[in-house]
Amino acid sequence: MVDFRRIGLDTNALIYYIEEHPVLMKKVEFFINKIEDGDAIGITSYVTMLELLVKPMREGRFDLVEKYRTILSGKLEMVPLDETVSIKAAELRAKYGFRTPDAIQLASVIHKKGDVFITNDRGLKRITEIKVLALEDI
Numbered sequence: 001m002v003d004f005r006r007i008g009l010d011t012n013a014l015i016y017y018i019e020e021h022p023v024l025m026k027k028v029e030f031f032i033n034k035i036e037d038g039d040a041i042g043i044t045s046y047v048t049m050l051e052l053l054v055k056p057m058r059e060g061r062f063d064l065v066e067k068y069r070t071i072l073s074g075k076l077e078m079v080p081l082d083e084t085v086s087i088k089a090a091e092l093r094a095k096y097g098f099r100t101p102d103a104i105q106l107a108s109v110i111h112k113k114g115d116v117f118i119t120n121d122r123g124l125k126r127i128t129e130i131k132v133l134a135l136e137d138i
Contacts, residue, residue, distance in 0.1 A: 004031070006040065006109075006114045006115045007040050007115065007116055008042075008044065008105070008106075008112075008114040008116065008130070009028075009042055009044045009076070009118050010044075012119060012120045013118045013120065014044070014071075014072075015052065024120065028118060028135060031118055035076070044072070044078060044079070044108070046078055046079070047104050048105070052072070053065055079108035079112055085107045085108050085111050088110060088111060089106070091107075092107055098127075102124060105117070106124065106127060109130060110130050116130070116132070116133055118135065119134060120135045122134045122136070
């Protein structure tokens with residue numbers, strides 16, 4: 001596999017890892033291990049935090065809320081939604097028709113000069129501004 005140094009992670013990839021999905025966890029684990037070992041930088045947007053925290057908050061699982069916050073703030077570069085990211089996300093929505101959360105995620109990783117974006121949404125592979133790897137294709 002290509003030696004990626006700046007790895008963008010979609011929410012679904014992190015969910016598969018954190019919740020230990022029986023098949024997809026192993027596929028994302030390669031990238032998470034590179035980040036944890038310091039061989040790569042992990043990048044995601046604050047959309048990921050928003051999306052990850054909904055279910056545990058709904059279920060009153062504040063232990064998981066803290067676990068997810070610790071994971072996200074520990075080894076990942078969290079990208080805020082600022083003017084630059086917003087404009088890039090709008091460009092991606094206009095060009096590809098991506099949903100707003102996906103456009104923000106991609107724009108955040110592009111803004112931080114990511115080499116690759118790891119997701120399980122094959123529809124995002126149409127983008128030409130960054131390499132997208134769908135976990136099911138790995």
